[in-house]
Amino acid sequence: MEALRNKARELLAAGTVKVVIGYGRGSGGAARAVFIRDAARSGALIYDDSCRQNLAVYLMKPEVRRLGKAALVASPATLRTVLQLAAENQVPEGGLLLLAPAGGEVAVLAELSAVEARVAAQDQDLGRAEREELARYEAMTLEQRRDFWQEQFARCIKCYACRAACPLCYCARCTVECNQPQWIPVPAHDLGNLEWNVMRAMHLAGRCVDCGDCSRACPAGIPLHLLNRRLIAVVRESFAVQAGRSAKSDNALSTFKPDDPEDFIR
Amino acid sequence: MAEFDPKIVAFVCNWCTYAGADLTGTSRMKYSPQVSVIRFPCTGRIDFMLLLKAFAGGADGVIVSGCHPNDCHYSSGNFHARRRWIVFRGLLDFLGIDVRRVRFSWVSAAEGAKWAQLVNETVEQVRVLGPHRAYQRLRGLGVG
Numbered sequence: 001m002e003a004l005r006n007k008a009r010e011l012l013a014a015g016t017v018k019v020v021i022g023y024g025r026g027s028g029g030a031a032r033a034v035f036i037r038d039a040a041r042s043g044a045l046i047y048d049d050s051c052r053q054n055l056a057v058y059l060m061k062p063e064v065r066r067l068g069k070a071a072l073v074a075s076p077a078t079l080r081t082v083l084q085l086a087a088e089n090q091v092p093e094g095g096l097l098l099l100a101p102a103g104g105e106v107a108v109l110a111e112l113s114a115v116e117a118r119v120a121a122q123d124q125d126l127g128r129a130e131r132e133e134l135a136r137y138e139a140m141t142l143e144q145r146r147d148f149w150q151e152q153f154a155r156c157i158k159c160y161a162c163r164a165a166c167p168l169c170y171c172a173r174c175t176v177e178c179n180q181p182q183w184i185p186v187p188a189h190d191l192g193n194l195e196w197n198v199m200r201a202m203h204l205a206g207r208c209v210d211c212g213d214c215s216r217a218c219p220a221g222i223p224l225h226l227l228n229r230r231l232i233a234v235v236r237e238s239f240a241v242q243a244g245r246s247a248k249s250d251n252a253l254s255t256f257k258p259d260d261p262e263d264f265i266r
Numbered sequence: 267m268a269e270f271d272p273k274i275v276a277f278v279c280n281w282c283t284y285a286g287a288d289l290t291g292t293s294r295m296k297y298s299p300q301v302s303v304i305r306f307p308c309t310g311r312i313d314f315m316l317l318l319k320a321f322a323g324g325a326d327g328v329i330v331s332g333c334h335p336n337d338c339h340y341s342s343g344n345f346h347a348r349r350r351w352i353v354f355r356g357l358l359d360f361l362g363i364d365v366r367r368v369r370f371s372w373v374s375a376a377e378g379a380k381w382a383q384l385v386n387e388t389v390e391q392v393r394v395l396g397p398h399r400a401y402q403r404l405r406g407l408g409v410g
Contacts, residue, residue, distance in 0.1 A: 137360070146362025146400055175315075183315055190404040195318050198357065202314055205353045227357065234356035239349070253353065256345035258335065262352050265370040 003106045004073065005042045007099060011071050012039035017097055018068030021058055023051040033058065037067065047073065047101045053165075054211040056081035060090065060170040071097040074109075077211035079119050080244030081167045084209050086112050087249045090170070112247040119245060134229055150190065153197055155220035158188040162200060162224050165217035168207050175199060201227040206235045206252025209244030238262075272326035272392040274301045274385070277312045279332035281339035282374045289378030297382035298389040301329070308332065310343025314354045317368065321401045327367045327392035329384065334372040344372070363401070367392060 008020040019037050022045045026032030031050040035058075036042055056078045058064045072078065082098060085091045091112075098109040100118060109115050137145060160176065163169045176184045176196065184199060185192035200214075201224075208228040215225040235252045236242050238261060243251070278284045284305045290297060306312055309332030317328050330351065338344040355365050369388045373381050 142359070142362050142364060144362070145360065149361050150404075191322055194361075194404060195315070195322070198318060198361070199315060201357055202354065205357075227360065230360045231353055231357060234353055238352050253346070253349055256342065256349050258345065260345070260348055260352065262348060264355065264365075265348065265351070265372060 001045070001047050001101075003104060004047050004099060004101050005045050007106050007108065008036060008045055008071065009039045009042040011097065012036065012042065016069075017071040019064075020045070020071045020073070020099075021055050021064070022073035022099070023047060023053070023055075035064070035067065045073070051075070052216065054078050054081055054167055054213045056085065057165060057167040057213070059085065059096070060167060069095065069097070071099055071108075074098040074100050076119070076122050077209060079109075079115050079122075080209035081211060083112065083115055083119060083247050084168060084207060084244045086247035087243075088168075088207075088251070091247075116246055130229065134226065134233065137226060138230075149194075152222045153193040154190060156188055156193040156197065156222060157220060158186070158193065158196060159219060161217040161219060162214040165213040166204070167211070167213075168204060168209070169200070175203075197222075197224070197227065200224070201231060204228055205231040206239075206241070207243050208232060270393055270396060271300055272389055272397070273324055274298075274327045274329060274388055274392060275320040275323075275325040276301050276303045276329035276331065276385070277306060277309075277316060277320075278303055278329075278373075279309045279312075279339075279344075280305055280307050282333035282337065282372075283331040283381065285375035286373040286377045286381045289375065290381045291378075293378045295378060295382045297385045300389045301385045308338065308340050308343035309347035310338075310340065312347060314350065317354075321367075321398060322404075324402060326395075326398045327369065327388055329369045329371065329388055331371040331373045331381075331384065334374055337374060364395065366395060367398060 011017045012020060019035050021033065021035055023031045024034035024044045025046055031046065033053060033055055034044055036044060054077055055072055079098065079100060082091055093112055094110065098115060100107045100109060109118065184196045210229060210232060212225045215223050218224055232242065239252050241249065241252050278287065287303060312330055320328050332344050332347065333339065335344060351370055359365050371384050373384060
């Protein structure tokens, strides 16, 4: 934590970056995002197990971009997010510093290739607990899954917190706001809730890096990350690619191979 | 009780399957009248939301059909569509929606007989599955 504060102080004092986006202590002991522009305030930075939000979400906000070059405190999931954003041409090379804390030290990553190397050193696959969780749902019958999701989606209040929390849901104009035609009904009813959640998952297919912030942001406690994880698995099995691994990759659904495997089109 | 006549909505591309369906007609081949055909410029244009809207509008089954691989009028629309459907089917299944209600096919402009067979088979399959009540029960508020 001290190493992180010192590094932030150093970067701000030298003018290398204009803002350090990190975690600070919020109300009730919770971690919250802080935007530090003054080196003297670097002491407000914290980094511990309570720091779970994917701060890359702020990189896409115009008001944050206006602050100037940023240094971002980056968890492993945030590093993957930055690679995916770079692959979508949203992060210019050299336009961002990443501060990756690990074991009392803090690594400063300026090059996307350095981020790729660090991500490659991480566990590439879902953890055992995550795999078992997904397998539990996949083992259900179709009717059980349908009932499960209808029960979950019935609690959705269409607040779009999942969208706001997601660093990859950055479209300036979302389909939800399109009303000619109205793709997603405005009121929170069963049909519209299903359509919204299908659309959210599909628009993140081949792009989601599994940070889990959608589920953490959901005030109704809907396990939205399961939908994304399922699609990560489908994309990996079918096309042998995974988002957030490279700053140069094409999105799985914006490219193709002439021999993509399928057995259902006759 | 009268036999259940399913409502099938077919999303087809202009260049292959629509022309193929035309050929079915000009060849005087008979096929099930349960299908409503909607013409698109390309399978690449067929958004997954359109399938959901068809189900919301009371369709019991959906057909998506276009040019065979390597025959796309725009050279790659059907390849992109194929990837989309691979992923979409994975999601529908995970959400507990029966993917047997969504039938994908490649029907060229010369395959009038294949179109008739595709429609007939789909109608029969959906007839066995019955009305898509699980989806039709999801009611909106009568708006949007």
